[in-house]
Amino acid sequence: MASNRPAPEAPFTSDFFGEEGAERSYEEWNPTEDSVRPVRGKHRVIKQRGGLARSSTVLGVGVIAAVGAGGIATAQDKPPVSISLPDAISDKLPDAQSLPGVGSFMSDSDESAPTDEQTASSLSAMGLASETGSAEEENGAGEALRARILQQAEQQQATVDAEAKAAAEKLAAEKAAAEALKQQTAAEAAAQAAKEKAEAEARAKAEAARLAELAKSYALPTSSYTITSTFGEAGSLWSSGYHTGLDFAAPSGTPIKAVHGGTIKSAGWSGSYGYRTVLELEDGTEVWYAHQSSISVSVGQKVTTGQTIGRVGATGNVTGAHLHLEVHTAGGSDIDPMAWLRGKGLTV
Known part of the structure; x- marks a missing residue:
């Protein structure tokens, strides 16, 4: 049996070692400052609707920050625990620094590790960012709804204006047609009157000519009467x-x-x-x-x-x-x- 260095920052599951590793038993593992160091990266917060959900999110973030800080403080008070592994297994383990996304997590240096205050601040900031993002999304949705309502109102107003314009054009056309009909009727009446007058004058002229011709063949019965x-x-x-x-x-x-x-x-x-x-x-x-x-x-x-x-x-x-x-x-x-x-x- 070979003695190994202290336990890594995060425990590995039995799936990592395969079936052979699953058959072996291990000593009790106690958390250390390195093992409870928060994982760096983006925290994805599920968006929930309603003011109650946002309040719950902020409360949950605060609880996580408090528990994390307490766990770190507790781990600092305990001495490191050595974990021994068989040589056959330890020789096959990969170097933690070569694992993707695990190197920084397994680093022995504490230079890049955040402090408790930084961790709590990060979690609080994430909660505030989530709440701010939700508010911005709600504001965006409200603006979209407002823009849609305004667009519908403009369309309705345009329809009303078009109908009013069409009605005005129709009324103007009807008035123009009535005026044209009136003028046409007056012109026809004037033409008819002129025609009748001309015909009457022609008849009178013809009658005068006839009478003049008759006068040549008729005479008064006496004179000086x-x-x-x-x-x-x-x-x-x-x-x-x-x-x-x-x-x-x-x-x-x-x-x-x-x-x-x-x-x-x-x-x-x-x-x-x-x-x-x-x-x-x-x-x-x-x-x-x-x-x-x-x-x-x-x-x-x-x-x-x-x-x-x-x-x-x-x-x-x-x-x-x-x-x-x-x-x-x-x-x-x-x-x-x-x-x-x-x-x-x-x-x-």
């Missing part, structure tokens, strides 16, 4: 109760003319009409000349426009010398002589 009674006047002077013709008051003997070319249908005495001449036109219209002082034509005679057919007198039922003119349709109905003459282009 005064209208004393018109068609339709009521009174006891007429047997029918109303005046059936148009009276041209003129001096006795004033010539009476044919208003248009036609044929003499009747000529002679006719009771209250006195001496009367009936002129039938080509369309069947009859023109009666009454109260004549004399007749210049005979039945069946053809006359032309403006030809003298008699003279003004006061025969029959009269109050003075005048020409009583009546106009009858081919069917025998009475017509207002003034309107009929004006319709032929004559001015009465």
Whole structure:
């Protein structure tokens, strides 16, 4: 048996030695200052949620620091313990300095070993760093949530603005369309009015031309006259109760003319009409000349426009010398002589 140096800083498990080492028994091992030296490296602290978890983490770190410091103090009070191993095993053991990550842990020098205060400070710092990291992560999550909310609000506002803009554009388009329709309607109405006015003017012009042409073929029944009674006047002077013709008051003997070319249908005495001449036109219209002082034509005679057919007198039922003119349709109905003459282009 060979005597070996003091126990290493951290005990090895039976797995390191293999099955052969597992069958052997060893002496009691007591911790020393070197064996309880904290392992250098990063300590990974599991992140927990909630204020209670962070408080527990800090409390746990403080407990570990206190226990570590107490263990070191206890180990310093005990003498080193020698551990003896068989030569067959000790010769096969690797050099502790050559093991990865174990060289510094197994070093006999105390220059790089942290003190108790450094160990406690390191553990406390790790707890504070963990808490600070959690706070930073929570702040980052809060900022991300805030940014997401702001983004959603901006999107919603953009949607509202777009809808408002679309509604405003639609309203403007509707107003423009209504205004255009209104203007179009007004333009069409103005064009229609102008068209109707032009058509009316054209009709009036055509009628004037027609009447002017007719005036060449029609003539007034007498001259130097005064209208004393018109068609339709009521009174006891007429047997029918109303005046059936148009009276041209003129001096006795004033010539009476044919208003248009036609044929003499009747000529002679006719009771209250006195001496009367009936002129039938080509369309069947009859023109009666009454109260004549004399007749210049005979039945069946053809006359032309403006030809003298008699003279003004006061025969029959009269109050003075005048020409009583009546106009009858081919069917025998009475017509207002003034309107009929004006319709032929004559001015009465």
